Amino acid sequence: MLEHKSIRKFTDKIPTDKVVRTIVRAGQQAPFASQYYSILLSRKRKRNPFNAPLLFTICIDSYKFERIMAERNWRLVTNDLTLLFFGIQDAAYMAENMVVAGRSLGLGSCFLGSAMFRAEKIAEEYGVPKRVFPLVQLAMGYPAEDPPPRPRYPIEFALFEDKYPELDEKTVSKAMKQMDEGYLAQEYYRKANAKIPLEGSRKETFTYDNYSWTEHICRKWGQWYLEPKELLDQLEKRGFQIKAKKPK
Numbered sequence: 001m002l003e004h005k006s007i008r009k010f011t012d013k014i015p016t017d018k019v020v021r022t023i024v025r026a027g028q029q030a031p032f033a034s035q036y037y038s039i040l041l042s043r044k045r046k047r048n049p050f051n052a053p054l055l056f057t058i059c060i061d062s063y064k065f066e067r068i069m070a071e072r073n074w075r076l077v078t079n080d081l082t083l084l085f086f087g088i089q090d091a092a093y094m095a096e097n098m099v100v101a102g103r104s105l106g107l108g109s110c111f112l113g114s115a116m117f118r119a120e121k122i123a124e125e126y127g128v129p130k131r132v133f134p135l136v137q138l139a140m141g142y143p144a145e146d147p148p149p150r151p152r153y154p155i156e157f158a159l160f161e162d163k164y165p166e167l168d169e170k171t172v173s174k175a176m177k178q179m180d181e182g183y184l185a186q187e188y189y190r191k192a193n194a195k196i197p198l199e200g201s202r203k204e205t206f207t208y209d210n211y212s213w214t215e216h217i218c219r220k221w222g223q224w225y226l227e228p229k230e231l232l233d234q235l236e237k238r239g240f241q242i243k244a245k246k247p248k
């Protein structure tokens with residue numbers, strides 16, 4: 001797990017059914033609140049991102065759960081926001097188990113975060129019923145690349161024992177430095193040619209000699225003017241409502 005790296009290039013080797021089922025079973029064995037997920041699989045390699053032999057789409061699935069409730073003559077009344085919070089956790093712990101299990105069997109993988117914005121489209125493609133929300137995708141196969149593990153914050157910037165500390169400038173700078181120097185040493189953004197252009201009046205002063213993770217992530221979250229509505233629309237199309245339900 002300490003050597004984890006996302007893999008975005010895959011060999012032609014096709015994982016066997018046994019391997020696929022073992023990985024999914026390991027995913028299923030993750031801790032759960034309600035097993036509030038389903039996993040869609042596509043082996044259409046030519047159409048999959050990174051031409052991955054396997055593409056898993058991990059969905060939050062209330063439909064299946066409500067079928068069980070109906071069998072027992074119950075109706076779901078909990079609000080959808082709470083269900084989604086639990087559902088995201090169930091799906092995420094399951095998905096990461098798949099990543100780890102895959103790696104233990106020699107496979108690499110990479111998550112794709114765009115699914116939630118294309119939820120309705122993906123749902124149509126797979127014939128997914130309402131109350132199922134495609135959350136994230138996981139491309140998987142045998143690695144055709146071996147990048148170095150990517151940097152992380154120093155543990156002192158992640159683990160706070162007993163009390164959340166006052167984060168002084170030195171601590172913040174140290175964390176930024178570790179990330180930035182780590183990515184620069186790997187020439188990550190230069191190789192990926194992934195500098196996010198500046199909008200508005202800010203002048204570009206960065207080159208690939210100093211453009212690194214903290215600048216990248218600031219440009220991403222400081223310029224991506226996403227309205228909550230864009231996700232809420234996707235959720236609503238899938239039959240989820242983030243508002244109070246009137247009692248019937």
Ligand SMILES: Cc1cc2nc3c(=O)[nH]c(=O)nc-3n(C[C@H](O)[C@H](O)[C@H](O)COP(=O)(O)O)c2cc1C
Pocket residue numbers: 004005006007008110111112113114136149150
């Ligand atoms: C929710 C989520 C969405 C992600 N989306 C993408 C993506 O769309 N494209 C991509 O290349 N990597 C994606 N990744 C992978 C991250 O870029 C990667 O995990 C991160 O840069 C750290 O690198 P590492 O996994 O190699 O340690 C995503 C990861 C997560 C957890």
